[in-house]
Amino acid sequence: RKVLFKMRSQDVHHSAYMPFFRAQMNCVPGMITQFAFTPTMTTEEMRAEESMVAKVRKINKIRREKSLELAQNGEEPLENYEFDYLLLCNKICGTNHYNMQMKIVVDTPEDYEAWMAEQATFAEAVKQ
Numbered sequence: 001r002k003v004l005f006k007m008r009s010q011d012v013h014h015s016a017y018m019p020f021f022r023a024q025m026n027c028v029p030g031m032i033t034q035f036a037f038t039p040t041m042t043t044e045e046m047r048a049e050e051s052m053v054a055k056v057r058k059i060n061k062i063r064r065e066k067s068l069e070l071a072q073n074g075e076e077p078l079e080n081y082e083f084d085y086l087l088l089c090n091k092i093c094g095t096n097h098y099n100m101q102m103k104i105v106v107d108t109p110e111d112y113e114a115w116m117a118e119q120a121t122f123a124e125a126v127k128q
Helices: 043-048 051-070 109-118 122-127
Strands: 001-005 016-019 022-025 031-039 085-089 101-104
Touching: 001 022, 022 031, 043 051
Parallel strands: none
Antiparallel strands: 001 031, 016 022, 016 085, 085 101
């Protein structure tokens, strides 16, 4: 179903970039920007796509090799990579720009409704 993204910034100009959806929206202080689109594949469906499985396999091969190096130097190994849709900031916005990313989950309508049923209402959340 169609999803509406409403965005705003509290500090500086940001640019919300969702590479797998080929979408980007500026986030401007004091202003709400929005756009809508309809995802065609859930996160799980994308993870099962043959081309994505091959990419993830290749990435994890590199990560395993790097982990061996890290372990030899007494450092923590890298975790396995798993595909997720991402939202990234695509506008240099400050010292934490590199850290501005978040996972986007695309579920079936049934899974989404089940998840929503488990969430606290606003009133319940405020009481906690």
